[in-house]
Amino acid sequence: MSKKILITGANGFLGSAITKLAIKKGYKVSVLIRKNSNLDNLIKFQSKINFFYGDLRNKSDLYEPVKESDIIFHVAADYRLWSRKPSEIYDTNVHGTENLALSVLKFKKKLVYTSSVAALGFDKNEGNETTKVKFGQMVGDYKKSKYLAEKIIEKLAKKDLQVITVNPSTPIGPGDIKPTPTGKIILDVLKRKMPAYVDTGLNFVHVEDVAEGHFLALKKGKIGEKYILGGENLNFKDFLDLVSETGNVPKVNFKINFKYLIPLAFLNEFLCKFFISRTPSLTIDSLKMSSKKMFFSSAKAKKKLGYRPRPLKSAIKDAVNWMNIYFK
Numbered sequence: 001m002s003k004k005i006l007i008t009g010a011n012g013f014l015g016s017a018i019t020k021l022a023i024k025k026g027y028k029v030s031v032l033i034r035k036n037s038n039l040d041n042l043i044k045f046q047s048k049i050n051f052f053y054g055d056l057r058n059k060s061d062l063y064e065p066v067k068e069s070d071i072i073f074h075v076a077a078d079y080r081l082w083s084r085k086p087s088e089i090y091d092t093n094v095h096g097t098e099n100l101a102l103s104v105l106k107f108k109k110k111l112v113y114t115s116s117v118a119a120l121g122f123d124k125n126e127g128n129e130t131t132k133v134k135f136g137q138m139v140g141d142y143k144k145s146k147y148l149a150e151k152i153i154e155k156l157a158k159k160d161l162q163v164i165t166v167n168p169s170t171p172i173g174p175g176d177i178k179p180t181p182t183g184k185i186i187l188d189v190l191k192r193k194m195p196a197y198v199d200t201g202l203n204f205v206h207v208e209d210v211a212e213g214h215f216l217a218l219k220k221g222k223i224g225e226k227y228i229l230g231g232e233n234l235n236f237k238d239f240l241d242l243v244s245e246t247g248n249v250p251k252v253n254f255k256i257n258f259k260y261l262i263p264l265a266f267l268n269e270f271l272c273k274f275f276i277s278r279t280p281s282l283t284i285d286s287l288k289m290s291s292k293k294m295f296f297s298s299a300k301a302k303k304k305l306g307y308r309p310r311p312l313k314s315a316i317k318d319a320v321n322w323m324n325i326y327f328k
Helices: 013-024 043-048 063-067 086-106 140-157 181-190 207-220 236-247 258-272 284-289 299-305 312-326
Strands: 004-008 028-033 049-053 071-074 110-114 162-168 170-172 201-206 226-229 232-235
Touching: 004 013, 013 028, 013 043, 013 207, 043 049, 063 086, 071 086, 086 110, 086 140, 086 162, 110 207, 140 162, 162 207, 170 181, 170 207, 170 312, 181 236, 181 312, 201 207, 201 236, 201 312, 207 226, 207 299, 226 299, 232 236, 236 312
Parallel strands: 004 028, 004 071, 028 049, 071 110, 110 162, 162 226, 170 201
Antiparallel strands: 201 232
16 A cells, blocks of 8 residues: 655645655655645646645644645745745744644654755864754854754654654755745846856755655654755855856856945845845845855765765756746
């Protein structure tokens, strides 16, 4: 008999990649999404999905979906680096995660929790699952919320919550409909709207490899453990160059010190607080994050799970090709 799997945030970038893979692997798939959600990523698979509509912030909305499932993939998150109401980010990422985890614990189900490398520490070289980090080192409400959510998961794991945590790095690829902050960067390069870059670095990975990593964690992961699902560490300039080459657009060659952009970011945020339809293209937190290269190692996932991400050039190619079609 096929196992029943529930996926939160299934209409999103990573969530939809996991949903498609779950269907392909033969699971009976249910999803939990908010009403009026954008279903572009799920249209082709709607007939194979059981839909639950609800909000992570409402405990009663989680009762039936969790009870009727064997496995829960908690992928939903508020992935914004800026919000007019920062409390919204914490309500979803912290309180929503706690509500779901408590429901999973109550019904004695199994949980794969999608955290982020944003909740982890990193040093001068690269971070891993055990790199020490404190709450005070978290920059911005998104990172802080994911850090706090992980602490809640760790606490409940000690109370017999059957949970495995995965920490994706920076996914790119098809299906980034919002787009995510990184997807917005790719789109800006393709539309020739990125005048300059800052000297930073990230770990980039194909979204479909992260999706596969979730199922590897489910199959081979150890309860209570966490696994980084990353790809390649790359300097930001090199990443932009690969996007430009793949998209056949001019390279971004003007380098600027992030400190010089802080006044502009402050003004940008200030103005956007008064214009409901706008979000800042530049934020203070994103600039602070760029002051350090956020490199991570996926060695543990490779060794323990058999995780094998594809070359980054392939991920960039898929991301660029998809964006040129979706955002044309």
